Amino acid sequence: MHKFKDLRVWQQSRLFCKSVYLATKHFPEDERYGITSQMRRAVISIPSNIAEGASRKSKRDFSRFLEIALGSCYELETQLIIANDLNFLDLNTFEELSSKLDEIIKMTSKLRTTLSS
DSSP states (O other), X not given: OOOGGGOHHHHHHHHHHHHHHHHHTTSOGGGTTTHHHHHHHHHHHHXXXXXXXXXXXXXXXXXXXXXXXXXXXXXXXXHHHHHHHTTSSOHHHHHHHHHHHHHHHHHHHHHHHHHHO
């Protein structure tokens, strides 16, 4: 078992939630139950699955939850692109969020690789 609060990837993904929430706060009101909700659920899923996986007793189980977290990362990446296409995000915010997400993806993938070795 790992102490999830000590994992840098969990810490970064938790902080990233706030960034996404603040960015989606300005989305059109009629998207509250659409892309706004989807993006918020996806971003919360990332640290949540890392935490849940860290509680598992086997590396294999933890790796599976990291895989789910990565799926949420790629889901969110797609949603960021769509939000940018729809001009819900300015280019600066889109690039900043995409860059942070890319770093979280790299950290999660690296942790997953270390569990396999």
